[in-house]
Amino acid sequence: MAPQEFDTIAFRNALGSFTTGVTIITATAPDGTPVGLTANSFNSVSLEPPMVLWSLAKTSLSLDAFNEAIHWNVHVLSQDQQDLSNTFASRGENKFQGIALDKGISDAPLIPNCSARFQCKNIVTHDGGDHLIYIGEVLSFDQQTLPPLVFQQGQYAMTARKPWEGVALSSEPSSPQCSYNEDLLGYLLGRSHFQMLFRMRKVFDEQAHEDSHFFALSVLNIQSRLTLEQLNDHIEYTGHSLADSDIEFLINQDLIEILDDEHYQLTDHGRETSLVHIAQAKAIEEELIEKLGVGDVMALKLLLKRLITSTDPGLPDLWKTQEPK
Ligand SMILES: Cc1cc2nc3c(=O)[nH]c(=O)nc-3n(C[C@H](O)[C@H](O)[C@H](O)COP(=O)(O)O)c2cc1C
Structure with a gap:
């Protein structure tokens, strides 16, 4: 040649x-x-x-x-x-x-x-x-x-390790009639989301919280003083929304309080409750780092951030206008 x-x-x-x-x-x-x-x-x-x-x-x-x-x-x-x-x-x-x-x-x-x-x-x-x-x-x-x-x-x-033995979720071959398979990204994301948050859900259940209440508390932890409409703008992408009855529930539980201008903020008890959620989420993450390794978790986060950015339906930026606490 x-x-x-x-x-x-x-x-x-x-x-x-x-x-x-x-x-x-x-x-x-x-x-x-x-x-x-x-x-x-x-x-x-x-x-x-x-x-x-x-x-x-x-x-x-x-x-x-x-x-x-x-x-x-x-x-x-x-x-x-x-x-x-x-x-x-x-x-x-x-x-x-x-x-x-x-x-x-x-x-x-x-x-x-x-x-x-x-x-x-x-x-x-x-x-x-x-x-x-x-x-x-x-x-x-x-x-x-x-x-x-x-x-x-x-x-x-960044690198993500590839185990020698390959990674399969189930050893059963999918049936030829079924085109739904375990490599479908939506399935992988959905299953990992629910599996990872399974233990968070137990905490919510103990506190008699709906998922939407959790979203409301975490959004108000990042940004205080939001109206119901603004809160809903932030959580719309989850498929959940807050009704007046949810706000009433959160006020009755002493988790949020209303300010004179129809804006809501966390009470001290609400802030503590939210911190319990964050601590639980961090504990779950620590366990994952133990299993996957810190490098793989960092690579996973990078890919998730890119995925979130590329599928963003135009959410208001929750983090940018963060007020000092
Ligand atoms: C990822 C990366 C790898 C590089 N590898 C080399 C290399 O192996 N040898 C080299 O001479 N320059 C390499 N460069 C370019 C030098 O870092 C660059 O020319 C630098 O300005 C040299 O600095 P100096 O002129 O002050 O010595 C690399 C740059 C990057 C970003």
Whole structure:
């Protein structure tokens, strides 16, 4: 086969299919200036002796510093460090401003709160086209259970683990006559919603609450002083609505009170009740994190937020105009 004509942009896009983590590599220049850049060319080389590599564009402003440096540190960034990644992907000075560095075994800057860190001594530098390839021996490393930041097709991403054994809700094959199947998104969302809130429902039942009462209390917890109409605007998407009789019930239970201008707010007892609901919801979430892992739960939340945004029927923004409590 004849060699392919190289379209550099298509080549770069094809490389983007190879999903990587995101690192920041740091060193100190001979004059003591700390240097660092975001890099996803990092990779493992050898276990014994422990060795890693990464490559640096020859156009980098930090080129001279890395060529002089005996040591460099690799920081595998966590999901919360996307802003840091952007800072170190810029060609500027003062990238380290505001970072309280840890003390490492060499003069290379050591950034805290990463998924993993490798403190290295440079062994050899190879020419690699428009990049230089640095291979280093790992002198020390550490790791934290912080889910890593991911980079794919030119975008930051999060990972969700795929269990080896596959995930099936039921072992029964669906009948050929039935086109309703367990992969239907609406079914998955509905079932996970009800399963997760099953224990919340027990709390409501104990308190003799309808779902709509729960919605009213949580909305009033976020925004106080709402009219019945405004409350209903916020909960319309749930298929529930509050009638005058619900408001009467909530007032009789000393959960909400009316202000002189037809607006409602939580009473102290209402606020406490709402806090019980929030505590219960947090306990359920903690258990889920135990089972799924913090990274998968973060990835799930991201997808749910995107789903909510893309299906928003135009709800009033509950969170934006939050009043200080
Ligand atoms: C996710 C990501 C990965 C990157 N990987 C590399 C890399 O492996 N090597 C490199 O030289 N530049 C890489 N860059 C680009 C540099 O971070 C960027 O050019 C930076 O401005 C270099 O800074 P400097 O010129 O101050 O050294 C990457 C950028 C991003 C956002």
